[in-house]
Amino acid sequence: MKNSLRVERAIKNITQGELADLIGVSRQTINTIESNKYVPSTVLALKIARVFDKPVEQIFMLDDED
Amino acid sequence: MSIKFLSPMVKKAGYILLMTSAVLFFINTSGLLAILLFSNNKFRDHSGLISACNAIALVVFALAIIFIVFGKAKKEDAYLSNRLLLPHYFKYAGYIYLFFTVIYAVTSYKYRTVRTEKWYTQVMIPSYQDGLTDEQNKVFDSMKENGKVVHASSIIITPFTMILPVGLLFLAFAKEKVEDELISKYRTQSLQLAILLLFFIVLYQKFNVPEIKTLILTSKKGVGYFDIPGASWRADILINVVLIFSILRMEYMLRIKPLFTKRAES
Numbered sequence: 001m002k003n004s005l006r007v008e009r010a011i012k013n014i015t016q017g018e019l020a021d022l023i024g025v026s027r028q029t030i031n032t033i034e035s036n037k038y039v040p041s042t043v044l045a046l047k048i049a050r051v052f053d054k055p056v057e058q059i060f061m062l063d064d065e066d
Numbered sequence: 067m068s069i070k071f072l073s074p075m076v077k078k079a080g081y082i083l084l085m086t087s088a089v090l091f092f093i094n095t096s097g098l099l100a101i102l103l104f105s106n107n108k109f110r111d112h113s114g115l116i117s118a119c120n121a122i123a124l125v126v127f128a129l130a131i132i133f134i135v136f137g138k139a140k141k142e143d144a145y146l147s148n149r150l151l152l153p154h155y156f157k158y159a160g161y162i163y164l165f166f167t168v169i170y171a172v173t174s175y176k177y178r179t180v181r182t183e184k185w186y187t188q189v190m191i192p193s194y195q196d197g198l199t200d201e202q203n204k205v206f207d208s209m210k211e212n213g214k215v216v217h218a219s220s221i222i223i224t225p226f227t228m229i230l231p232v233g234l235l236f237l238a239f240a241k242e243k244v245e246d247e248l249i250s251k252y253r254t255q256s257l258q259l260a261i262l263l264l265f266f267i268v269l270y271q272k273f274n275v276p277e278i279k280t281l282i283l284t285s286k287k288g289v290g291y292f293d294i295p296g297a298s299w300r301a302d303i304l305i306n307v308v309l310i311f312s313i314l315r316m317e318y319m320l321r322i323k324p325l326f327t328k329r330a331e332s
Contacts, residue, residue: 028320031324032248038251041247
């Protein structure tokens with residue numbers, strides 16, 4: 001699964017740490033999600049989507065391999 | 067099961083009981099209890115009292131686990147973290163506990179208990195001592211002199227196998243400041259790897275370390291033999307291995323690995 005988290009964050013001009021604080025996770029979690037090393041749970045994905053005020057599928061997209 | 071029983075207060079009571087049992091384990095094992103109660107009579111046998119206190123500490127520990135498992139978390143957002151984990155302040159308690167364990171280890175080595183066992187004068191001198199434990203070696207070495215046996219708590223065995231696991235347990239199972247699903251995943255992975263390591267150690271010793279050795283003793287008084295345990299690792303040492311490995315792996319994943327991660331912050 002790929003995501004556009006880094007782009008969304010750049011548009012909103014917030015750091016990984018600020019996003020982490022907003023959704024109550026560690027900065028490392030945001031970093032691993034952005035690097036596609038970790039796929040977040042549904043709850044976390046929804047929380048992230050709420051911060052950017054966008055539907056989940058606009059931030060997280062299925063890969064061809066998925 | 068009533069809802070009242072599952073209140074957050076039950077969980078909190080579990081944490082208090084866990085701390086209490088840790089303190090009880092420490093004062094029992096370190097001999098502080100005997101010093102506090104029998105300071106005037108150093109050579110009195112306290113084993114009955116110590117056993118009773120250990121039993122109490124064990125019951126308190128079991129109760130603490132039950133309360134923590136069944137108690138309701140204050141904030142029920144269990145989807146992001148494991149609600150069975152201990153609060154973050156247990157990490158500080160773990161460090162304090164480890165500090166006192168080291169202090170105890172050093173002082174117990176310096177002021178170790180010494181008592182004389184006269185009946186060992188009748189035991190035959192061994193023809194060889196290969197495979198004996200440190201404690202058994204002390205017995206036979208002192209037998210050669212004047213039949214005196216010095217019993218001393220070992221700097222390694224007593225503190226680091228009886229009370230160290232408690233401090234390690236706190237460190238391994240205390241939440242991080244921000245505990246989320248990724249950290250929970252790391253924790254699970256670390257414990258799984260630690261169990262695999264444990265499995266390897268157990269298999270290794272099963273195939274390579276004899277469980278029982280027979281020691282033959284000879285002297286002018288005759289020949290005797292008895293079975294001694296092999297050099298297999300004890301359960302408490304194995305628990306230490308699991309917990310230490312798990313803690314080190316968590317520290318690596320959370321604090322060391324991110325230092326080498328590209329694009330750490332942008």
